[in-house]
Amino acid sequence: MRKALFLDRDGVINIDHGYVGRIEEFEFVEGVLDLIRKAQQRGYLPIVVTNQSGIGRGYYSEEDFKRLSDWMIDEMRQNGIVIDRSHIFFCPHRPDAGCDCRKPEPGMFLEAKDRFGIDMAASWMIGDKPSDIEAARRAGVGHTYLARKNEKIELKDLHGF
Numbered sequence: 232m233r234k235a236l237f238l239d240r241d242g243v244i245n246i247d248h249g250y251v252g253r254i255e256e257f258e259f260v261e262g263v264l265d266l267i268r269k270a271q272q273r274g275y276l277p278i279v280v281t282n283q284s285g286i287g288r289g290y291y292s293e294e295d296f297k298r299l300s301d302w303m304i305d306e307m308r309q310n311g312i313v314i315d316r317s318h319i320f321f322c323p324h325r326p327d328a329g330c331d332c333r334k335p336e337p338g339m340f341l342e343a344k345d346r347f348g349i350d351m352a353a354s355w356m357i358g359d360k361p362s363d364i365e366a367a368r369r370a371g372v373g374h375t376y377l378a379r380k381n382e383k384i385e386l387k388d389l390h391g392f
């Protein structure tokens with residue numbers, strides 16, 4: 232079984248301006264590509280778990296999201312990270328949809344667990360909202376870190392990583 236580094240997207244990977252749906256609005260948080268690459272070198276599979284209610288609200292389309300994800304993946308690869316579309320999990324629903332994927336529901340984490348055979352107890356989640364942390368805990372993720380929105384995170388911040 233593999234251990235994973237689960238990452239929220241907005242506010243952790245990219246600057247959260249609110250409903251970032253297009254490439255021109257996407258700006259990586261300082262140092263995050265280094266962080267992901269270093270974690271991968273230490274055996275963690277990077278997995279993105281992101282609420283994208285902007286799709287359900289009609290602010291941008293699922294196609295926009297996928298185009299942006301492909302661009303993000305390409306940037307990550309150019310920075311030495313091994314990642315593809317199968318590592319990106321997103322919830323497109325509105326908060327009132329009652330789905331089981333929107334965080335704090337654990338659905339996206341459980342789907343990733345099934346897809347990759349993840350050792351959840353040995354895995355980490357980095358989020359910038361309590362709902363990120365709650366979702367991870369409900370899915371059995373052993374270690375969590377609540378980051379400050381849009382701020383640089385270093386591996387040394389993750390005690391016991």
Ligand SMILES: [Mg+2]
Nearest residue numbers: 239241242359
């Ligand atoms: Mg966030």
